[in-house]
Amino acid sequence: MLALEGLKVLDLSRVLAGPWCTQTLADLGADVWKVENPGAGDDTRTWMPPDINGESTYFLCCNRSKRSIAVNFRDPEGQQLVRDMAAKADVVVENFRKGALERFGLGYEDLRKINPRLIYCSISGYGRTGSRAEEAGYDFAIQAESGLMSITGEVDGEPMKLGVAICDIVSGMNAVQAILAALIVREKTGEGQFIDIALLDSAVNLLANVASGYLATGKAPKRYGNAHASVAPYQVFPASDGSFAVAVGNDLQFRALCSKVVHQPDLAEDPRFATAHGRASNRAELAAILSDIFRTKTKADWFAALKAAGVPGGQIRTVLEVFEAPEARERGMFAEVEDQRHGKLKLPAPALNLRGTPTRKPSAPPRLGEHTDAILRDVLGLDDxxxxxxxxxxAVA
Incomplete structure (x- = not known):
């Protein structure tokens, strides 16, 4: 049994935030009908490199276990097909510019008339209300405007974005949470509802303790590079053959670091470093002392010592090293699926581990329009x- 088995999702989204949301719903068992424009399809089908035999690996990251139907939105009969699918669906997810779907008769007010139980999730850059609702939103711009870039990067360096489209991904996660909540409400009321997810809202919410610190004190936050504003030592340190991460979160761990790892027990009694507040206030002096010690041995030496002492730390791995690590296979972090074109295809796997209702066994992301006939037959009952x-x-392709 799959947690969302029987749930039908009409996916009118493309690129990353919406597809990330609907992929998660597919992982949990929903039947996801990915509606794409004939000829071109989802924008990310052309985002290369990297690619595998001419197919975008970006598209592969967020479209597993879905079915693709190619429908021409500009054709009245194509629009009617989408309305007919919406009448059969439980959830619609879309990320068009404001007003675009309304012009095709596919907005929330249009579709709720034919399906009052429909949960309609709209994902946009700045939300469907407010002075910027008409603007398109892109992850990089949202990382800049949300404050995330201002707190990311080296202390004296340029503001820096994260290496993945984090605002898109977290917006997709938030959309899933909202949809699941709306499904619970529908069980109580029998009614669907409109969900308005904004990338900017999601990104500002990601500021977390940085936001609460500013809102409570009025003090502007700073960049700390790989260090932490409130906790020390919590940063990257140099070893004799590279760097590694140390993440000391409390006084007990710091005492273990001093006595069992660097063998300097007096450091834990030093008034400058004895408390978490003291260590954060005197981070530069502490980092200098520890750096001199850590440079004397290899990364492997220090990581083994940290592990033996129960002090949190981490190897700084490349992506190659991540997927070659034993825990990647032990925890099922990637899946190998059958694929018509490539034979076997390795994909990232769902990170949701439900013991009672495991996630769906992943299937390969669909080719453009691969399931057009099957969906029109199965869902709408159309004949040859x-x-x-x-x-x-x-109208279709």
Whole structure:
């Protein structure tokens, strides 16, 4: 049994935030109908490199276990097909510019009339209300505008974005949470609802303790590079052959670091470093002392010592090293799936581990329009003659 088995999702989204949301719903068992524009499809189908035999690996990251149907939104019959699917669906997810779907008769108010139980999730850069609702939103711009870049990067360096589109991904996660909540509400009321997810809202919410610190004190936060504003030593340190991470979160761990790892027990009694507040206030002096010690041995030496002492720390791995690490296979962090074109295809796997209702065994992301006929037959009950007419007219592909 899958947690969301039987749930039907009409996916009108593309790129990352919306597809990340609907992929998670598919992982949990929902039947996701990915509606794409004939000819081009989801924008990320052309985002290369990297690629595998001409197919974008970006598209592969967020479209596993879905079915693709190619429908021409500009054709009235294509629009009607989408309305007919919405009548059968439980959830719609879309990330068009404000007003675009309304012009096709596919906005929330249009679709709720034919399906009052429909949960309609709209994902946009700045939300569907407010002075910037008309603007398109892109992850990089949102990282800049949300304050995330201002707190990321070296102390004296340029503001820096994260290496992945974090605002898109967390917006997709927030959309999943909201949809699941709306499904619970629908069980009580019988009614669907509109969900308004904004990348900017999600990114500002990601500021977490940085936001609460500013709001409570009025003090502007600073960049700390790989260090932490409130906790020390909590940063990257140099070893004789590279760098590694140390993440001391409390006084007990600091005492273990001093006595069992660097063998300097007096450091834990030093008034400058004896408390968490003292260590954070005197981080530069502490870092200098520890750096001199850590430079005397290799990363492997220090990581083994940290592990033996129960002090949190981490190897700084490349992506290659991550997927070669034993825990990647032990925890099922990637999956190998059958694929028509490539034979076997390795994909990231869901990170949701439900013991009672495990996630779906992943299937390969669909080719553009791969399931057009199957969806129109299974969901709308169309016959071969109707399919041929729609295809000849250009309403589907």
């Amino acid at each position: 003659e109707a399919l041929a007419r729609l295809r000849a007219k250009g």
